[in-house]
Amino acid sequence: xxxxxxxxxxxxxxxxKEACAEDIAALEAQVKQLTQVVxxxxxxxxxxxxxxxxxxxxxQIKYQTPTPQPASLATILPPKFTPEIGAVADVVAKLxxxxxxxxxxxxxxxxxxxxxxxxxxxxxxxxxxxxxFNDKNEIDLEEAYLTRFGLPFGTTARIGExxxxxxxxxxxxxxxxxxxxxxxxxQRYFGDEGMHKAGVDLTKVLDLPLPSVHQVTVxxxxxxxxxxxxxxxxxxxxxTLYGHLKNxxxxxxxxxxxxxxxxxxxxxxxxxxxxxxxxxxDATLRHTIAQDKEIKLQGETFVLNRRxxxxxxxxxxxxxxxxxxxxxxxxxxxxxxxxxGFRFDYVEPVDRLLADPNKGEIGYTGYLTFYQxxxxxxRAQLSHIYLTNGSIDDRVFLQGTFAIGEHKHKLQ
Amino acid sequence: xxxxxxLIRKSTVITLLSCVALSTVPCHAGENPLKVxxxxxxxxxxxxxxxxxxxxxxxxxxxxxxxxxIQPKPTDxxxxxxxxxxxxxxxxxxxxxxxxxxxxxxPEFFRGREKNVDMSKGIRLLEVPxxxxxxxxxxxxxxxxxxxxxNPENVKIMAENVLEKLxxxxxxxxxxYEANEKAFISRLNEKITEWKKLCANCAGQExxxxxxxxxxxxxxxxxxxxxxxxxxxxxPPTPKHLEFLxxxxxxxxxxxxxxxxxxxxxxAEVLAKRVGAKVVTICQNIGELPGTDDIFSFFDYNFxxxxxxxx
Numbered sequence: 001x002x003x004x005x006x007x008x009x010x011x012x013x014x015x016x017k018e019a020c021a022e023d024i025a026a027l028e029a030q031v032k033q034l035t036q037v038v039x040x041x042x043x044x045x046x047x048x049x050x051x052x053x054x055x056x057x058x059x060q061i062k063y064q065t066p067t068p069q070p071a072s073l074a075t076i077l078p079p080k081f082t083p084e085i086g087a088v089a090d091v092v093a094k095l096x097x098x099x100x101x102x103x104x105x106x107x108x109x110x111x112x113x114x115x116x117x118x119x120x121x122x123x124x125x126x127x128x129x130x131x132x133f134n135d136k137n138e139i140d141l142e143e144a145y146l147t148r149f150g151l152p153f154g155t156t157a158r159i160g161e162x163x164x165x166x167x168x169x170x171x172x173x174x175x176x177x178x179x180x181x182x183x184x185x186x187q188r189y190f191g192d193e194g195m196h197k198a199g200v201d202l203t204k205v206l207d208l209p210l211p212s213v214h215q216v217t218v219x220x221x222x223x224x225x226x227x228x229x230x231x232x233x234x235x236x237x238x239x240t241l242y243g244h245l246k247n248x249x250x251x252x253x254x255x256x257x258x259x260x261x262x263x264x265x266x267x268x269x270x271x272x273x274x275x276x277x278x279x280x281x282d283a284t285l286r287h288t289i290a291q292d293k294e295i296k297l298q299g300e301t302f303v304l305n306r307r308x309x310x311x312x313x314x315x316x317x318x319x320x321x322x323x324x325x326x327x328x329x330x331x332x333x334x335x336x337x338x339x340x341g342f343r344f345d346y347v348e349p350v351d352r353l354l355a356d357p358n359k360g361e362i363g364y365t366g367y368l369t370f371y372q373x374x375x376x377x378x379r380a381q382l383s384h385i386y387l388t389n390g391s392i393d394d395r396v397f398l399q400g401t402f403a404i405g406e407h408k409h410k411l412q
Numbered sequence: 413x414x415x416x417x418x419l420i421r422k423s424t425v426i427t428l429l430s431c432v433a434l435s436t437v438p439c440h441a442g443e444n445p446l447k448v449x450x451x452x453x454x455x456x457x458x459x460x461x462x463x464x465x466x467x468x469x470x471x472x473x474x475x476x477x478x479x480x481x482i483q484p485k486p487t488d489x490x491x492x493x494x495x496x497x498x499x500x501x502x503x504x505x506x507x508x509x510x511x512x513x514x515x516x517x518x519p520e521f522f523r524g525r526e527k528n529v530d531m532s533k534g535i536r537l538l539e540v541p542x543x544x545x546x547x548x549x550x551x552x553x554x555x556x557x558x559x560x561x562x563n564p565e566n567v568k569i570m571a572e573n574v575l576e577k578l579x580x581x582x583x584x585x586x587x588x589y590e591a592n593e594k595a596f597i598s599r600l601n602e603k604i605t606e607w608k609k610l611c612a613n614c615a616g617q618e619x620x621x622x623x624x625x626x627x628x629x630x631x632x633x634x635x636x637x638x639x640x641x642x643x644x645x646x647x648p649p650t651p652k653h654l655e656f657l658x659x660x661x662x663x664x665x666x667x668x669x670x671x672x673x674x675x676x677x678x679x680a681e682v683l684a685k686r687v688g689a690k691v692v693t694i695c696q697n698i699g700e701l702p703g704t705d706d707i708f709s710f711f712d713y714n715f716x717x718x719x720x721x722x723x
Contacts, residue, residue, distance in 0.1 A: 123519055126514065150517060150518065154493055207494065248485070250485065256487075291477050291478055335676070336648060337648060373551070410514070411489065411508075411512060
């Protein structure tokens with residue numbers, strides 16, 4: 001036992017003093033390091049606690065103050081996939097100076113009641129439909145088309161029955177035009193209300209390194225015209241191909257200019273060898289003066305070539321078989337409630353040999369619009385027309401346009 | 413004539429083909445900032461505060477015009493076709509927004525989709541209808557009053573909506589956006605305290621507004637706004653309604669008639685003259701008047717105006 005104790009004491013005294021000092025220094029360093037870690041952790045905890053407090057505050061602002069909100073219909077009723085539904089009534093009173101009225105047009109009529117439906121079909125497409133009823137108990141499917149968004153190269157497609165993008169006025173719905181009736185060139189060449197046809201078209205906004213915007217549309221639609229149109233033959237089996245290039249530039253913040261070029265190629269009749277070519281140019285200048293104060297100058301012209309006309313209709317007076325027409329429109333929005341404008345029309349009807357081959361139809365039209373509200377509009381229009389048969393016709397229109405429900409206008 | 417038409421047609425086809433060919437040439441190269449299109453200047457300003465130089469923001473509605481009745485232009489369509497993110501008011505304020513997105517053909521920007529920021533998300537809405545609606549009530553909003561950008565407290569929520577979306581579509585810059593948002597909210601909090609102090613005299617007072625677009629502004633300041641120059645939203649004032657207002661303003665000792673710049677001032681000025689009130693311009697949009705070009709100067713202007721008028 002004694003020997004063991006002596007040995008232990010010997011070993012203790014044999015350990016060098018330097019080794020003890022090193023251990024103590026190492027331990028001190030470790031303690032320092034641990035202290036730093038603790039401080040660092042404390043800082044982190046403090047910061048996080050502050051962040052939690054901030055988040056709680058935000059959470060309170062965002063989610064915990066709904067008390068004053070009354071229950072909305074959306075919360076009372078379960079959400080449904082109801083499409084947008086709207087109706088637009090177009091009531092027109094017309095009186096003209098002609099002594100005969102075989103078509104019974106001088107009357108007050110509900111020219112049209114449009115039922116407008118639309119909704120997204122799925123994440124990629126949307127369906128729009130317009131069904132028009134009139135007071136002659138006729139129903140017309142004006143539009144029923146699917147728009148497919150996000151196709152390759154940034155194109156958008158429409159398929160179904162739609163208003164083709166030929167020129168400026170043809171693709172516009174009647175409730176969005178500035179006058180009671182369409183310009184004569186549209187009525188005579190494409191139809192009283194322009195035309196709507198089944199087909200498919202593709203539209204793309206071109207990504208050009210220019211300050212201007214350029215949009216191109218190409219499409220193919222069934223043949224034929226709208227009611228009363230004469231540009232193409234009646235055969236629906238002969239398709240019409242068309243293209244439109246829209247060029248737009250903002251001249252200033254409040255002034256812009258648009259120039260469009262259109263081309264449509266179709267058939268005259270069942271024989272596909274006869275072709276009708278329609279070439280159109282449209283221009284629109286808009287200047288916004290203030291809220292609800294705007295000036296618009298718009299013009300559009302179409303040149304129509306029907307090859308068969310050389311032999312059949314117009315060989316002596318119109319050997320080229322070309323016809324043309326156009327209009328110029330000056331529209332002023334005077335205030336939130338008043339607007340006025342003037343339109344000049346000229347058109348050479350395709351069947352003009354039946355009347356006077358040397359004259360086109362000329363019209364001077366003035367109108368005044370009262371906007372009762374965003375959804376109700378009254379318009380008075382007076383037209384002074386030189387017909388191709390040499391007679392003069394004065395027409396007075398009174399129009400009321402009323403909309404209910406949801407009715408979104410497409411961007412033109 | 414045939415030759416001329418042939419030439420015109422040929423040149424049209426060549427122009428079209430050239431445009432399509434040119435459009436395939438990339439316009440930009442290298443790393444670009446995120447392209448954002450916002451419907452209104454308030455939203456574009458919030459995006460700019462958070463994205464700073466890493467976002468390129470454009471707006472649709474010019475600030476000098478009523479956002480209800482904007483006619484989007486082809487330029488807006490093109491901007492959207494090139495954008496990475498679309499920011500709108502949600503609700504039903506911008507009735508033109510859906511048509512604009514459809515014209516641009518970008519389904520990812522549609523409501524509720526991955527690249528759409530709905531600024532109304534999380535906002536405590538006022539005047540939410542609790543009954544069956546009818547247009548007989550005027551141009552009312554089915555989800556509640558959509559003019560929530562008039563309360564600076566709501567700007568904080570908008571900022572968070574923007575931050576969340578920016579982080580999700582551009583995670584590489586998430587910490588940058590977070591830092592900017594934090595700094596922005598901090599400055600906004602300071603200003604809110606300052607504005608509250610400035611407008612301490614407004615609390616409890618009643619104002620007359622032209623349109624029902626002042627609810628959130630009034631809510632922030634504790635103002636009362638119960639009558640409007642429009643008898644129903646969107647319906648211009650009638651002489652009979654102005655007669656009623658004359659009596660009402662006198663009876664309730666109303667000192668200020670507030671309206672943005674884009675409504676006709678005639679009715680308000682006539683009424684103000686008759687009753688001895690002031691017509692005060694309260695901007696609805698950033699940039700509506702000179703000197704209101706960012707969020708802080710916009711609210712500075714509005715709160716100075718109302719505080720001064722109600723002294």
